Structures are given as C-alpha cells and as structure tokens.
Amino acid sequence: MEFRDVIRARHSVRAFTDQPVSNDQLQALLEAATTAPSWSNTQPYQIAIARGGVLESLREELPPRFDKLAALQKAPMLKKALAWLRKDGIPDGDFRPVVNYPEDLQPRRVATGHGLYQLLDIGRQDKQARHEQMRDNFRFFNAPVALFVFIHEGLGIYSALDAGIFLQNFMLAATDAGLGTCAQGALGLWRSPLEQHFHLPNQYKLLCGVSLGYEADTRVNQFRPERQPLSELLIKEK
Template sequence: MLTNENWQEFAASRRSTRDFLPTEIPAEVLHDVLTDGLTAPSWSNTRPFMIGIAQGEKRDRLSKALVTRLGNSAELPGMGANPDFTHEIPYPEGLIERSMRVGKGIYDTLGIDRNDSAARFRFLERNYEFFGAPTALFFFAHRGLDRFATMDLGFYMEALMLSAKAKGLGTCAQGYLGNYPETVKEEFDISDDYALVCGMSIGYPSDHPINSWKAERLPIEELIVGSSEN
C-alpha cells in the first residue's frame, strides 16, 4: 500500500530532465505511460486533446526544422514565435522573479555567464533538439472547450510525467515546443480544431549535472489567498 510518506517522497522527486541518453523507449513502456495519463480527471470525460509522437526520422526531421526556424528568426522579436496560445512577455510582475530564478539556476549549473549570449542561444537550441531525447511529444487542445481543454491537458500531462518517473524515465515539459505550430503541424495529420499548446521531451536521463538541479518548491503559503482561520 502506498503510504503518505512514500507518495510525498515520490512526488517531490520528480524534476525536469534536460539531458537524455539516446536509448529508445520500449514501445510497450511508452504505451503504458501514455495510457496512465488517462487516469487524470477530464471535463465530462471529453478528453479534449490530442498527442503527437515524434520518433526516429520524424523526430529528427522535426528537430532540424525547428532549429532552422529558430536560427532564421533569431533577430526577430520573440524569436519569431507565433504560438496558438499567447501570453504576456515579459512575464507579469510577481511571476517574472520566479522565472528568473529558474533561469539563473540552470545557467549557473551549466556554467553559462548571463552575458554569454552565444552559450545561452545554444542552450535555447537544445530545446528544439529535445535535449537529446529519442522521443518528443506534442500536445494539442481542442479550441472549442477553451480553458477546460487546457486544464484537462495539464492534468493528463502531470499523470503522464509521474508514470514516466515511476518507470525510470525523465520528462521535460517545454513551452518552447509550442512556439512554431505551423512547423509542428506539418508532421501531424490533425484538425485545425486543435491548437498546439506545448511539447515534452521524454527518455532515459543521462548523468549530466543539469539533471541534478531542481527548481525550488514555493511555500504553499505564497499561493493561498485565505485560510479557515480568517
């Protein structure tokens, strides 16, 4: 039986993996991980999302196209991104500080100076190389259910990531992989009713130091707007 302590320890051990071994994921393992994601709740059980899987030649072709797109757009505002879902840039006050702490932690671990624009751009490129992972997943949400579709997708992704962790796999959910939807959709036969939200690299973690770094967990008190004591 899974105890509370076991669950807390397991859940806290999940982190983003940013360097992978080239080892392929056995088909049955990937199938189980994707299926386990369906244990997550869904609005009226609609499951208003689709998953694109990129492996082998499709993975390599898509990675090359995305890296090329990034390189051709490097001088454009926002790297020429044209995502289906947009957000405020820079992040709003109160949130940008958290994002900056993550960036600093990653660059410090990699030994990248904040003024080394070439090294920072190279790390950005790694997103589109899926950090070396042999498999990339792309997540699409149905436009017709608006926020409920993205909520359901988020629930699914979390269950998927925990299942992957339990099977010795690493994952990295990546907003960057949603920046160029027209490039991604060229590789998948999917209705225009579905919008690209993000992607995920998945595979077996390497022993690179970046995989030992972990973002801080915010005190829950920072996120609570009221309590039973008030």
C-alpha cells in the first residue's frame, strides 16, 4: 500500500475473525515496530505477547473482573470501601485509570462514545448493551493475539511517548499487511492476571494493550470517529 493509504486505512478494529495470525507475520510486524525512534535510542518498553492458551485464560479471567468493577461503581459507599479493603474487583494496574476527564476533552470523548453507540443502535438508557460493548475489550474483541505494552518507569513520561511511537509503527505495519488492531487502554486496568503468565520486570509498568487479528465484516468496524478541525489543535500566536 502507499504510505498515505496506510495511515488513512488504519482504524480501531473492535471485532476480529477466527483467522489466526502466524508467528512469521507477528514477528515481521514487531520488527517493523522496532524501527521506531526513541529517547536516546533506549527503547524503554517491553511487550508481552498473549496468544493460544495464555490468551484464552485471560479471555476467561478479565471479563468477570470488569463485571465486578462495573457493579461496584453503582454500589453504596460501604460496599465500595469493603471491596477496596479486600482488593476485590478493584483495578491493580500500574497507572491510575482516567475517571474524570478534563472539561475541555470530555465533549470529544462523549461524542466518540455516542457515535459508536449510535452506529450500533444502542440507546442512551441501554446500560446492559453499553456494558457488553465495553466488556468486549476484555475478550480482546475475539482477536487471536493481544500485546501488552510495558514502559520503563525510570524515563517517566518519555517512556510512554516512545511506546506510543512504537505502537503506531506496529499498527501501521499491521494495516499494511491486511491486519487490524485496536489499542486498548482498558487492558491496562489489571496487572496481576499477567503476572501469572509472564515474567514481568518490576521496573516495567503496564501502559496498555493492543489486539491484533483479521477484521470481521461487522457494523462496529465501520466506525470512523471524526477528528477535531486542525485549527482546534494549533496554538495561536500572540
């Protein structure tokens, strides 16, 4: 594909077919991603790859955690406090999840969410359908591969910047190869299930995940959220 076509074609895929991704394909995408620039060429990230049995056990383990968390959000204070004490259903990721969005960004987030639910014919009051859609994150949207991105704590925010460039390289390479991806902050909510399957170095902190596979021909994958006009992103001269 032409480079411009690749960057235009990439979009978040939220439904994958059962078609597997071969080791060679995955290797090629990762090799492409490692050409990304990074702070002093430190490449301050590590990737855990979940597929096969590991991915299946995560697909079983994560959705019930999300169900518990969603139920807790509606629970009375006392129940919430007890859950915190017992660490039951509470995220144990390395970074605090964003709960309250900044006032100027919240409308963009809301518009994107509404756009997705509208496309899926999910009404504002249909809490169950919204929950199911969000829950699908934790099933990796049926993808045959999921990557978990960890960043070195020693470089602070710059590690996240570098991981972002790596991720975009990876996602563009996947698009070019006819594969689909979805970057998922949701997959950063729980670290402990990953500890069971991977040797996670302490100094590497879980940033997010990304699902990879072949795009299913379904409505959810037609979603193309609008971008802000460029002028909104430019800082005005004094």
